[in-house]
Amino acid sequence: MSVILVFLLVIAGISAWWLAHQRLMSKPWLEQGSLTATAYTAAPGMPTAKFGLGVFLAVVGSLFALFASAYFIRMASLDWQAPPLPRVLWVNTGILVLSSVALHLGVSASRRDALSSMRLALVAGGLCTLAFLAGQLVAWRELSASGYWLRSNPANSFFYLLTGMHGLHIIGGLVALGRTTARAWTAESGDRVRLSVELCAMYWHFLLLVWLALFVLLAGWVNDFLAIGH
Amino acid sequence: MVDVTSGAVDIVPPAEVPDVELYHPRSWWTTYVFSQDAKVIAIQYAGTAIAIGLVALVLSWLMRLQLGFPGTFSFITPEAYYQFITMHGMIMVIYLLTALFLGGFGNYLIPLMVGARDMVFPYVNMLSYWIYLLAVLILTASFFAPGGPTGAGWTLYPPQAILTGTPGGQSWGIILMLVSLILFIIGFTMGGLNYVVTVLQGRTRGMSLMRMPLTVWGIFTATVLALLAFPALFVACVMMLLDRLIGTSFFMPALIEAGQQLQYGGGSPILFQHLFWFFGHPEVYIVALPAFGIVSDLISTHARKNIFGYRMMVWAIVAIGALSFIVWAHHMYVSGMHPWFGYFFATTTLIIAIPTAIKVYNWVLTLWRGNIHLRTPMLFALAFIVTFINGGLTGLFLGNVVVDVPLSDTMFVVAHFHMVMGVAPILVIFGAIYHWYPKITGRLLNEGMGQFHFWITFIGAYAIFFPMHYVGLVGVPRRYPELGDAAFIPASVQDLNAFITVAALIVGFAQIVFLFNLAWSLRHGREAGDNPWRATSLEWQTPTTPPPHGNWGKDVPVVYRWAYDYSVPGAPEDFIAQNDPGPQTAAGATA
Numbered sequence: 001m002s003v004i005l006v007f008l009l010v011i012a013g014i015s016a017w018w019l020a021h022q023r024l025m026s027k028p029w030l031e032q033g034s035l036t037a038t039a040y041t042a043a044p045g046m047p048t049a050k051f052g053l054g055v056f057l058a059v060v061g062s063l064f065a066l067f068a069s070a071y072f073i074r075m076a077s078l079d080w081q082a083p084p085l086p087r088v089l090w091v092n093t094g095i096l097v098l099s100s101v102a103l104h105l106g107v108s109a110s111r112r113d114a115l116s117s118m119r120l121a122l123v124a125g126g127l128c129t130l131a132f133l134a135g136q137l138v139a140w141r142e143l144s145a146s147g148y149w150l151r152s153n154p155a156n157s158f159f160y161l162l163t164g165m166h167g168l169h170i171i172g173g174l175v176a177l178g179r180t181t182a183r184a185w186t187a188e189s190g191d192r193v194r195l196s197v198e199l200c201a202m203y204w205h206f207l208l209l210v211w212l213a214l215f216v217l218l219a220g221w222v223n224d225f226l227a228i229g230h
Numbered sequence: 231m232v233d234v235t236s237g238a239v240d241i242v243p244p245a246e247v248p249d250v251e252l253y254h255p256r257s258w259w260t261t262y263v264f265s266q267d268a269k270v271i272a273i274q275y276a277g278t279a280i281a282i283g284l285v286a287l288v289l290s291w292l293m294r295l296q297l298g299f300p301g302t303f304s305f306i307t308p309e310a311y312y313q314f315i316t317m318h319g320m321i322m323v324i325y326l327l328t329a330l331f332l333g334g335f336g337n338y339l340i341p342l343m344v345g346a347r348d349m350v351f352p353y354v355n356m357l358s359y360w361i362y363l364l365a366v367l368i369l370t371a372s373f374f375a376p377g378g379p380t381g382a383g384w385t386l387y388p389p390q391a392i393l394t395g396t397p398g399g400q401s402w403g404i405i406l407m408l409v410s411l412i413l414f415i416i417g418f419t420m421g422g423l424n425y426v427v428t429v430l431q432g433r434t435r436g437m438s439l440m441r442m443p444l445t446v447w448g449i450f451t452a453t454v455l456a457l458l459a460f461p462a463l464f465v466a467c468v469m470m471l472l473d474r475l476i477g478t479s480f481f482m483p484a485l486i487e488a489g490q491q492l493q494y495g496g497g498s499p500i501l502f503q504h505l506f507w508f509f510g511h512p513e514v515y516i517v518a519l520p521a522f523g524i525v526s527d528l529i530s531t532h533a534r535k536n537i538f539g540y541r542m543m544v545w546a547i548v549a550i551g552a553l554s555f556i557v558w559a560h561h562m563y564v565s566g567m568h569p570w571f572g573y574f575f576a577t578t579t580l581i582i583a584i585p586t587a588i589k590v591y592n593w594v595l596t597l598w599r600g601n602i603h604l605r606t607p608m609l610f611a612l613a614f615i616v617t618f619i620n621g622g623l624t625g626l627f628l629g630n631v632v633v634d635v636p637l638s639d640t641m642f643v644v645a646h647f648h649m650v651m652g653v654a655p656i657l658v659i660f661g662a663i664y665h666w667y668p669k670i671t672g673r674l675l676n677e678g679m680g681q682f683h684f685w686i687t688f689i690g691a692y693a694i695f696f697p698m699h700y701v702g703l704v705g706v707p708r709r710y711p712e713l714g715d716a717a718f719i720p721a722s723v724q725d726l727n728a729f730i731t732v733a734a735l736i737v738g739f740a741q742i743v744f745l746f747n748l749a750w751s752l753r754h755g756r757e758a759g760d761n762p763w764r765a766t767s768l769e770w771q772t773p774t775t776p777p778p779h780g781n782w783g784k785d786v787p788v789v790y791r792w793a794y795d796y797s798v799p800g801a802p803e804d805f806i807a808q809n810d811p812g813p814q815t816a817a818g819a820t821a
């Protein structure tokens with residue numbers, strides 16, 4: 001359970017840092033007035049939707065940290081035999097990076113109010129993501145074709161489970177991206193859709209991070225690293 | 231008094247969050263059924279939770295009938311008994327308590343108490359309820375599925391949960407249970423995002439964190455816990471579902487069943503226990519923290535005194551929330567884990583008693599020399615304190631490894647957790663309903679019926695669970711539908727069991743009075759006005775009662791003080807509302 005505990009430690013650190021700025025030492029029973037000096041929102045100036053997405057990503061992070069914890073605990077059993085890493089995963093990783101970059105460019109285009117390049121970036125990001133999902137399916141086929149079935153070994157089960165969970169989150173993101181793209185096509189200015197594009201980009205960057213962590217996990221580099229430590 | 235603003239108090243800073251664009255319902259359907267108004271969603275959540283809770287109540291009767299009068303009722307087979315246990319536990323903990331405190335009270339009270347017009351993401355909030363309802367329906371469907379609901383025990387421990395010998399293990403029961411839980415978690419996450427972000431980003435001007443009523447602090451912290459802890463249950467449910475449906479071996483070790491080697495091998499049941507309790511222990515505080523918060527407000531209001539040690543109360547809530555994540559393995563002392571882990575988790579478990587005790591002292595000190603009004607909500611709040619201390623003390627027994635090992639899996643454990651997380655939070659829920667019903671409906675609940683309901687429930691709960699401790703100390707194991715002729719169990723245990731059963735039936739039937747009161751007072755209750763308890767917090771200061779869509783009419787309130795200005799010396803009344811600018815501004819003399 002160390003992965004989730006480390007994750008929670010980070011969350012606790014952020015919360016503590018934030019709480020430390022919230023006048024928790026104040027004595028409200030002695031104070032009256034409208035408290036002009038304090039902020040009423042946790043992140044002044046940040047759109048509520050963005051803040052909400054941040055909280056949601058913390059939940060998603062906790063979910064994947066727990067999957068990783070389960071992975072390590074189960075890995076300690078004797079029957080664990082990691083499947084070979086499908087080569088195509090390297091390509092997929094590159095494609096997912098490209099989609100993240102595309103959405104990042106989309107954000108800066110929306111800030112410059114460059115509508116056509118923003119639309120282009122959104123479509124490119126979406127296509128790259130679809131290609132990533134297709135690539136993941138190729139990886140699944142490759143594994144099952146060489147006999148690494150879902151249930152034949154716990155390491156295989158985890159491979160399909162983790163990549164599948166990540167893929168489901170990507171598909172959820174694609175729904176939001178699709179709606180954003182549709183709106184970008186009818187919008188007259190970048191201002192109207194900028195927030196949506198920013199939210200998509202934020203989600204994509206986060207899922208890219210999650211994927212990189214999963215990739216390291218599935219490739220077994222964590223074990224190699226720990227082995228060096230011993 | 232220290233005036234924080236250096237200039238004129240009545241210069242109100244501009245809103246940092248622009249006034250939200252409210253959604254406007256156009257038809258009866260979008261006003262009352264597919265509503266995005268947090269207050270309607272709250273009532274939907276509460277109604278559904280109470281309805282499914284009544285099912286769980288009936289299940290507990292059936293179990294008690296079997297234990298009190300074994301062999302009398304032929305339809306209660308051992309399999310049925312296990313199914314009753316499982317469904318009773320799961321419904322009460324998750325579908326009733328969690329949903330009612332967070333989905334019900336959270337939705338109703340958070341926007342009103344922090345001075346918002348609604349939750350920040352109303353559409354997602356609406357989805358949250360409908361997914362919750364779907365989860366409840368799927369859970370209910372398992373009663374009618376072939377093979378009946380799962381009888382795996384509310385902890386659903388593998389491997390037995392998905393084996394043939396367990397009711398529902400190889401039929402629909404366990405599948406429906408897991409799917410229902412997964413949906414519940416998805417739905418809850420949608421609601422939980424709303425509660426957290428509304429508290430953080432949707433507060434009105436002047437409502438600093440340290441001016442929030444403790445109810446909001448409790449619900450807020452509990453929601454943060456739930457958002458981080460429920461994923462553990464989600465992971466466990468998904469993996470078990472794969473074990474059951476596809477035949478993976480995440481949790482399933484190699485097994486021989488009826489002489490046949492099963493396809494499973496190598497899986498770790500302990501892994502499931504870790505995941506389950508990583509959710510399961512925070513869950514205790516997900517239920518307890520809102521109760522702590524609500525009870526603080528009830529006591530302060532009905533004792534006409536400011537809460538003692540407000541800051542300490544806030545810090546204690548946050549500290550309990552943080553600590554609750556590192557005590558989970560005290561549910562696993564007998565699972566065969568390393569003794570050093572037991573030592574560590576016993577220590578953290580005992581440490582968590584410190585902030586909890588601080589809260590209890592502060593409630594008692596709030597009552598000290600207060601002007602106590604023994605109205606129904608206050609009676610329930612006082613009963614909570616007593617019950618919580620009681621349940622907490624037996625928690626100290628069970629938190630120690632050496633004491634826990636002999637008591638583990640006895641009725642003592644059942645008595646302990648029913649006191650501390652069954653009876654205690656339910657008492658708060660009743661108190662809270664008596665307290666806020668006037669705001670929700672505009673009428674007071676009938677006081678006579680309320681007092682009757684309280685005394686039967688309070689004394690009855692002790693009649694049920696106090697003797698159960700002794701039954702457990704003798705060594706009677708839990709989860710056994712029949713005791714048989716064990717030499718160590720004296721005949722008197724059977725008499726106690728019969729007594730407990732009779733008490734349980736009486737307490738259960740007394741709840742009909744409460745339900746009748748809810749319905750009767752809707753039409754015939756005394757008119758409450760806007761602020762019947764003369765309370766300070768914002769929800770009592772709405773221009774109309776019940777509060778309309780949008781809560782506040784034209785202008786959202788501005789907050790000038792904390793939520794506990796009761797019996798302030800020199801004030802014209804014995805309370806000053808949070809949005810009352812005070813005498814200085816009223817007189818035009820500032821600073």
